Amino acid sequence: MLKPNAAAPIDVKDWIDSQAIKPYQWLILALCFLIVLFDGFDVAVMGFIAPSLMQDWGLSRAVFGPVMSAGMVGLALGALTAGPYADRLGRKKILMLAVSGFSVLSLACAFARTPYELAALRLLTGVALGAAMPNCTTLLAEFLPERSRALLITLMFTGFNMGSGLGGFLAAWLIPQHGWQAVLLVGGVLPLALLPALLWLLPESPRFLAARQAPAAQVAAVLGKLGGHFAEGTRFTVNEPPVQHKAPARQLFSAQYRLGTLALWATYFMGLLVIYLTMGWLPTLLRDGGLSIERAATITGLFQIGGTLGAIVVGWVMDRSNPNRVIAVAYALGGLCIVALGAFSLESSLLVIGVTAAGFCMSGAQTGLNAFAPGYYPTEFRATGVSWMLGIGRFGAIFGSLIGGAVLSLGLGLPLLFTLLGLPAFVAAVAILANGHARLRTRRALAAQ
The missing domain is CATH 1.20.1250.20 (MFS general substrate transporter like domains)
Incomplete structure (x- = not known):
């Protein structure tokens, strides 16, 4: 991606804003859409399986209440925790951990034996789910030109509603034949199957790389997938106000x-x-x-x-x-x-x-x-x-x-x-x-x- 002869410093945001949207950006949008879709599925899944689960375990609504609320508390904790780590370690790393986390924990929820076990697992699942959505938003936003950013990010977020609705249809189909556990298993297996594609196709944000002063070749390689060709020795910058604190x-x-x-x-x-x-x-x-x-x-x-x-x-x-x-x-x-x-x-x-x-x-x-x-x-x-x-x-x-x-x-x-x-x-x-x-x-x- 780097050609001989040094070029002037390139502001990554300005460069992306000046380009037409490329197929690779649509691919990133599609991958983030799928993550948000699975996120929406797992966030809503307890509401769909609750009647069957309570009947199976003989639980009252009062006893089952903490199971429902645990996931919501986890969502808040996950969002509050994930952001600072993503700003230090990178959007992609935290996103991979989040998707891996809610996939495995959703599978574990299917094997819970008591309401207390399920509440604890839903709390942890919520933490992973809460970490996924803001990092999808941030990563996608840093790949999109400003003139189309709002529309394309809102398109990504429609995946959440679709995932929530999909949970209802799957629950209606799976529970009569296979029980409520099958819905949780599907909610874990599908995002787990997506992980290899995410690891292979989803890049780190070029704006994050430039802000962290990553090697120019690494930034150029990402922008090269958007059609960029840069001279050897080109420096990449982010023209933003200097930060006052490291935290x-x-x-x-x-x-x-x-x-x-x-x-x-x-x-x-x-x-x-x-x-x-x-x-x-x-x-x-x-x-x-x-x-x-x-x-x-x-x-x-x-x-x-x-x-x-x-x-x-x-x-x-x-x-x-x-x-x-x-x-x-x-x-x-x-x-x-x-x-x-x-x-x-x-x-x-x-x-x-x-x-x-x-x-x-x-x-x-x-x-x-x-x-x-x-x-x-x-x-x-x-x-x-x-x-x-x-x-x-x-x-x-x-x-x-x-x-x-x-x-x-x-x-x-x-x-x-x-x-x-x-x-x-x-x-x-x-x-x-x-x-x-x-x-x-x-x-x-x-x-x-």
Whole structure:
């Protein structure tokens, strides 16, 4: 890949931004899509096997509750842990460990003998799952030109919804014939089979390599797969602000990034709070309102379908407009849609449209935020910034799952209940606008240096 005669230093990001998207980048997108798909499958799998497992073991919902919550806690811990290591050791290494981890641990879950064993294994599985998604996001973001980054990252994230849905179909097919253990075995074997392809085809991020001052030939070899040809002696750089601390986590709270980091955390937390409150308790609300279980489940499923379409549309618009404003508008519209649900009759077709629109906006905004965050942080601590946003946000999901029952038990009318469900979406909209303000202030400060 290196030709004789030295050339001027090349900024890796600028070089990638100047190129057309190559087949190798589509391959990286496909591999990351598959990882996220298996991630979505394993995150959702306990919900699909729970009825069969509880019946098999003779467990009550109260006893099984810790098994369900253990995985969510693990997701948060995995995200918080993985980022700093990825910024030190590389995105690919941590990603390989994460995929290996949740593959093997999912297999182990199939052989658990008690709820305590299963809870411990699901906690560890959650740690591995939590490490996978932010590193997929970071790695893919560092391979894509900025003009198409948001759309392609949101395309990758549609794999999560597909994996979650696939789990339901597989559970319905496998459990009657082979038992709940078969679903966990499939969830372990499939990503394990993908590992050789990941090891062979998935490269390390060229921006990470350049930031870590890896040999020029190593960076050139990766960029060569994107069609690059470079003179021998070419130096590769990342034109980013110098870091103030060696510890990636401390960088998040430096003067330049503190406000933006807290704003991203607040946005992601509130977004997941709304989504988990809505997805977790909407079927119960509809069922208590007199709808059949089947219709309640079908209407709630439209939230996910709308979210998948919304993610793609929001990503497309983000690449063509101010991403902070696009995400803020999506959250605000999502909040309005949720509030409006309280005004619709449960038998009205407007309820179906409203739920679909709420999913379109809320999940679209949340996925758009995943695509936005990598661009806010420099290479030296990008993985930490993305993974910590996801990790803190997971506590919003946990909190939403915990408080939903308490809110429903207050006996409030549907209009007031849906208003309470929608309020955090407006907080998320304000928070992401605060991030935009912080981002603008940081750029001005750097320009003045």
